[in-house]
Amino acid sequence: MASKQSFHSRMFFLCPVCKKAPHSLPGHLRKVCMRNSTEAEIQAVVKEAKKELSEFCHKGRFWEFGKICDILDSTNPLARMIAEMQSKGLVINNLPSVLPEPARSTTSSVPQSSGEGAESSLEPPNESLSDESSGEYYQSTGGPMWTSSVRVEMVKKGLYNKHSIDHPLLAGFNKYLYTDLGYKNSKQVVETVSRFLHYMDPTEPNLMFVRRVEKVREYFNILSDTKLSKWTVFNYSKSLKRFMKYIITSTDIRHNNPALFQDCESFMDALYGIQSGMSKEVSMEVTAKKSEFGCGKEVLPKDCLAVLEAAFKDFQAVICKMQGPGAITGDCLTKNERLLVLYYLEAVIMLKLVQRPGIVTHMTVEDWEGRSRIENGVCVAVKEHKVPLSHEQELWFDLYFNEVRPVMLQENRTGDDVAVDSFFVSSSGRSIYNPSNDLKRLHDKYSLPSVTCGDAQRAFEAAAQNLSEVERNVAAERNYMRRTSSDPFLALSVLDQLAGKTPQRSSRASCCETRVDEQTAYKTLEQFCPVTLEGPPPKRSRRTELCGSEHERHCYDRWRSEQLKLREQHALEHFTGQQPSESKISRWMDKQGWTSNVPQAAVVLKQWKPVARLDLVIDSSFVKKMILSQRWKGLTVRPVPDKGDGVFTKRPFQIGEVVCEYHGELVSHEDGMAIASTSSIRAGHLFFYRNKQHEAMCIDAHEESCQCHPMKFNYGRLIRHSSKRANIRPRLYVLNDRDIILFIATKDISSDEELLYDYGSKRRSFAGKGLELDWM
């Protein structure tokens, strides 16, 4: 009987590693799932499991009816339901590694969008893949390998949890990937981002991480230390980059929150820095893997161009047919001739210009028509990437566009997924999902060993090792980092050189060095010597080596100014919630141990803003300190004629700033009512509210000063009511399991203004129902 009772009263925490609920989690972890771990690591996991169970008990049993309907209406309800249940903390046993295919809708296989804010399906439509596309945008490894040892590590390091992918931020991202960009594996990318966001803020997905670059670095450092492959970690960073692109280009953030928008843009730069740190390790790993499995072939740049050379005669013959007197139109070509033109041009992009397949899939008619004339040819801007084409190549592309493409589009007999906006169109008039397949077909046609886009990139990267660092960076920037090159032809000439087209290396090199502009020089410096909070700037010799002597000074100044910004940002992150004084900022600066490039306290103060997200207020160490010490600044008490005392400001407060706390002794609602009934004066100093568990509670501040801070003045208890002129409002937070009512400025408040808040029309928040508050 006793054991039965203890069974019922026992808390069955979930083991995050094996997903079982053992009788004793610590014992289980020690003996089974984490037997090689330290006690501290085990305790950390137990703590997390307790938190998770409490969260589950609190929220896991509630489901929105609307959400269930959305899930059931989605293209793949089973996968969506599983994802949702898992995000709520439920465990699905015997989950097959491949889910059964969803039954196809008889009405439509196209994801429906039902107006603003509607979620698109989180699953790709279950279309059978034609041989023209596999739908993969990038070379996916099929997601991280969640072996049990990797999972243990991920759990230990707090990297395992994720937010629900139905959160609007993530659902919007998924819609962007899946619907706008056509990524078939959008869900995997979204889940990766969801894990990242959870690490940055377990409470809910948000964008505050863009202001916490150091924490982001920490995340990637910790991730790199796990058993995940470098390639997987790099893919995580790519997913994050896609997420940032979505935020920057496809949300209203630019208008709704310009400051955050700017921070997002700056964050992109930091992310490039983080990625560049990884890319070397990734390519080393890939090379190592190739030789490890004995399947590696060393591909040289000339091998990449072999297929273009082999196909050139045939290709040129088709091109000739469409030109000059007696030229034929595209519809008079054979299907194979049209395909040859298409495949050849795709190969030009991927193997000659060493661009990723994404350029082929994303290049639009608008991009083509908006191409700009530059010296030696034209430049097509595909998003932020510049694709340089010689005059001859432009002619080929133009013939394809005017003669071949329209015939391809007509081949789409069903009218489904017509690729009207895409520049490259498959033979059945649809978007091209996987240009790598086309590349393979071209190689097969000419009986050549297949060279992939990745092979080409690695081949050029390996060949680039013999170039000067400046040239190498120009080529890398153009090809591996996918960033806008200031001089696309310069990059191309470096690639030509790598492919053995331009043997006079030295003259070419010096030409490169003199033509690299300031921006490129700085980006190079930043890639190799990322701006950090602590470190000194790169030494002059290193700067000269990376940026050239003419740019080293400019790059030095810019590096320092970026570091200064980073430090200012760091300081601002520290002083969230309530505005610090200049001397306080100075003192904090002194403690950082920065000997040079130290931000001025006055400049930081000028930039100070309350945190954009109110729920983060309580995370601010500064606010925590104020709550503990009750040393609220900038306030005074004065009598208001005929109304008793009121609280006035001695300095301006900004909207969103924490002003002070309604501080007192926490008592039950019943006790509060009892105190209120003893005197109306006492009733005036009680704050009734509902806690996070929806229980009615009361803060009793009828004593002038509290027991915990007998010498401190309690401003909160003296703030008067006004519904019309209220300039602050109370908000409930929880700090160390204690309810805290903070007053937050709801507008900018000038100095010498009275603080007022709305006690609440139902008077619940002030003195309970039914009390006579005739002045209200």
Ligand SMILES: C[S@@+](CC[C@H](N)C(=O)[O-])C[C@H]1O[C@@H](n2cnc3c(N)ncnc32)[C@H](O)[C@@H]1O
């Ligand atoms: C929190 S105290 C405010 C400080 C109060 N004036 C004092 O001197 O102690 C709340 C009490 O102040 C009075 N009070 C609050 N707001 C008021 C207002 N707008 N006009 C007049 N009296 C007000 C009511 O008596 C109420 O019970």
